[in-house]
Amino acid sequence: MPPDLSTPTPLAATSGATMEFPVYAPGQAIDAEGYAVAPVRRGIRPRKRSRLQRLLIGLSSGTLLIIVGGVLGLATLLSPIGARRAARAAAEQELASELEPGERVLGRAYVSQRNWWDNLRESFGVLAATDRRLLYVGLPPAPWFVRRVEGPPELRSQSFQYDAPFVADARRLFLGLTRGVLVRTPAGDVAFLVPRGEAARVRDIERVVERALAARTEAQEREQLARSAPPPPPPVYGTHTVRYGEAVTSIARRYRTTPDVIRQLNRLQNDNIRAGQRLRVPIPPGADSLATRAAPTGARPQAITY
Structure with a gap:
């Protein structure tokens, strides 16, 4: 015969005291009020990092950003292998087609440009001094994200006529780190970078431009004198x-x-x-x-x- 659970059962202790346990009927809810139930935690509890560890992690992140920035800077400053030779060849062909009938090239040199609209990427070309003008033909840098279109490349051409006011000065560009030629015009300044081996050719171009501008000034003075009235004869x-x-x-x-x-x-x-x-x-x-x-x-x- 099973024991009757409806009555409390005394528990005998060694000291002779008794302890009674509460008796719950089947289906009766247990009143848990007043008991602090801790939340259930899952996974591994993260370990607290020391100050030295946090410093090393921060330096590692900064170093990674510096490396990424350096790679992007080198990609901007450096040109692809073979781009310079291909651009010069294309510019030479375009220069021959840009010349007018009877126009002669008196000096030429290989130069380059870095413009802000090209993200300071270098574009290579040819700077030529003819008997009529100063002419530049260059190939712009290839775009980064646009797919290359099949066909002949689109070249850039800049012309400075001798009868228009402009001045060509040889100076240091980019904080004095690079040799260059600065062409000053009323519309704005145009800068050309000069490689180390092209300095002598650029000086020849400057001499041609100086002689042409001096001849233009003398021609304007003669024309002005011819238009003016003749001076009166000396009195007798x-x-x-x-x-x-x-x-x-x-x-x-x-x-x-x-x-x-x-x-x-x-x-x-x-x-x-x-x-x-x-x-x-x-x-x-x-x-x-x-x-x-x-x-x-x-x-x-x-x-x-x-």
């Missing part, structure tokens, strides 16, 4: 002997001048003159043969008697 002076009854006013009227001119030429303080006095007078245009043979300014005057 003669000598007049005063007769009885003549005055400064009548003498000035005879020689188509003013009394002030007669006074200045002879340093007269007033209009008092006497018969037989010799006065220096200007010879008017269209005078007689003796007057036209009179001496010019600064020469010894000849006597003219009326």
Whole structure:
């Protein structure tokens, strides 16, 4: 016969005390109020890192960013292998087609450019000085994310006419680290980078440009002089002997001048003159043969008697 569980069962202890356990009926809910139930944790509890470990992890992340930035910088500054040779060959062919009939190339050099719209990637080309202009033909760098289109490459061309105002200065570019040529125009400055082996050719191009610009300036001055009116002929002076009854006013009227001119030429303080006095007078245009043979300014005057 099974034991009756509805009555508490005493538990005998060694000390003789008894302890009673609560009795629950089947299906009765257990009242757990007042008991602190800890949340269930799953997985492995993370270990707390020391300050040295956190510092090393931060340095590792910064080093990784520096490496990635360095790789991107090298990809920007360095050009693909063979790009320089291919670009120069294409620029040489395009330069021959850009020349006008009768235009001659007096000097050329291989240069490059770095523009902000190309993300400072280097584009290679040819800089040529002709007898008419300064011409640059270059191949832009290949795009990074755009698929290359089949066909001839699209080249860039820049022309600087000698009859337009521009100045070509050789100087250091990019904080003085690279040799270059800076072409200053009213529309803006254009910079070209010069490799180490092309410095002598670039100097030859500068001489050609300087001679062409000097010749253009001389031609403009000659044209301006030709358009302007010819200078007046130098004045011619003669000598007049005063007769009885003549005055400064009548003498000035005879020689188509003013009394002030007669006074200045002879340093007269007033209009008092006497018969037989010799006065220096200007010879008017269209005078007689003796007057036209009179001496010019600064020469010894000849006597003219009326």
